[in-house]
Amino acid sequence: MATTSIASNTELSRVVAVSIRPSSNKPLVTHQSIGRYSFSRFSNGFPLLSVRATSNSSMSKENSSKSCDGAGGRLTYKDAGVDIDAGSELIRRIAKMAPGIGGFGGLFPLGTDGVGTKLKLAFETGIHETIGIDLVAMSVNDIVTSGAKPLFFLDYYATSRLNVDLAEKVIKGIVGGCQQSDCTLLGGETAEMPDFYAEGEYDLSGFAVGIVKKDSVIDGKNIVAGDVLIGLPSSGVHSNGFSLVRRVLAQSGLSLNDQLPGGSVSLGEALMAPTVIYVKQVLDLISKGCVKGIAHITGGGFTDNIPRVFPKGLGASIYKESWEVPTLFKWIQEAGRIEDAEMSRTFNMGIGMVLVVTEEASHKILEEGQHKAYRIGEVVCGEGVRYC
Structure with missing residues (x-):
């Protein structure tokens, strides 16, 4: 924010x-x-x-x-x-x-x-x-x-x-x-x-x-290379990056009353969608066991927030095509002529919470389908976040 x-x-x-x-x-x-x-x-x-x-x-x-x-x-x-x-x-x-x-x-x-x-x-x-x-x-x-x-x-x-x-x-x-x-x-x-x-x-x-x-307490200490990153979808921009959003709006000349391209709501309505509260679904997933770390994707995006839960020497490999990036983010990037790296370090890009789980737990979470979730990447050796 x-x-x-x-x-x-x-x-x-x-x-x-x-x-x-x-x-x-x-x-x-x-x-x-x-x-x-x-x-x-x-x-x-x-x-x-x-x-x-x-x-x-x-x-x-x-x-x-x-x-x-x-x-x-x-x-x-x-x-x-x-x-x-x-x-x-x-x-x-x-x-x-x-x-x-x-x-x-x-x-x-x-x-x-x-x-x-x-x-x-x-x-x-x-x-x-x-x-x-x-x-x-x-x-x-x-x-x-x-x-x-x-x-x-x-x-x-x-x-x-x-x-x-x-x-x-x-x-x-x-x-x-x-x-x-x-x-x-x-x-x-x-x-x-x-x-x-x-x-x-x-x-x-x-x-x-x-x-x-x-x-x-979930502190990430037991995370190892090969663990899976599970992403929970966001409702939009949530509450971070709005200084840049407002600059994009000013630069593009569009009004908050204009329709979101390809959507049925105005830009204002899309941007004001409330932040998802993940408490109940995250606590439910934790109760099933094997959750090793959790990152709330706020300002800093994937780039800064995911590594915060890893032990030293570990990083993340993110599968770029593993979830559908909401139209709103595509519009922000195009209208503002914003680099991919800047988008990934400013916005949540459609994923508001990331859980680090075992391979076995990832299958259980995704197969049960009780909560909408995506397998968005894995833990790898070497610090930082890379996209593939």
Whole structure:
């Protein structure tokens, strides 16, 4: 996800020790006004958290291969204002201060994120009902990569002037996202800050906490060459790469109301499709055994996210023709004249989650057909991601 050239795609996962009572699968939330500008929302179903651990954050890396060289040049994410390498440098510096950073989660994994400049398209299209699903998805999808079940979620909604009807639409999406992931909406914060945000606009962030048994943590340590990569399809762009998408829209001169080539929906509707929440299907696949590693394909695409789950010395071979790349990505690439490598490092290209499993498990998953999935590649010797 891209918010600024430094904060883009920042996905923080902190290992926290928490004291909680068992959660209900039904989201619980109350809304209270406190003061003029700040409204705190908390369910009474949980006591306050007691945090007693060091920070453990991980940042997805986004990058560009080369700059645009004028009207005939090819667009990159960096041209759109998002520098993946700057994020990578920041996380290297943080790692020196807090050793142990690098994974997606821990025993009590906490995932925190926002939805980046996808919010700009929400303002332009007027589609606000699903942006809350994106917000929940970005955190719970990170948490489940460690094999953890999300327990609860909190949100932060900030605006210059509170529009109750608009805020209700957004929070309704958050409730829906929590229902999809079987976690409780514990509460949140609504901040009204006059003159800080543009009229009619708002910002969102949130975090979720999950739980996993110590002996059930999925950490990728047992991955070996020959293991299979199973891809779960995305619903579209999800919540990453929208700074580049918006640059492509501006360059192409097309409107969000224009029809997606070869499709029956507008570009705006296709781009605003909510992020898939993979929690239930991933936990189901984990319960069948033989899942060794999981990568949430966010900013950085296959190129940066898949290698994060591998032991040193291993890489991935991706079968380029093993799944159908959605028309939306083909349009983005053609309209923006974007290189293949840039597309693969910016977008999910139709695969939002990748599981590393044994050969035997891959056959079982694909033959059962309970979840739509593709065999998209294999683990190989030698680091990095190659396409064949």
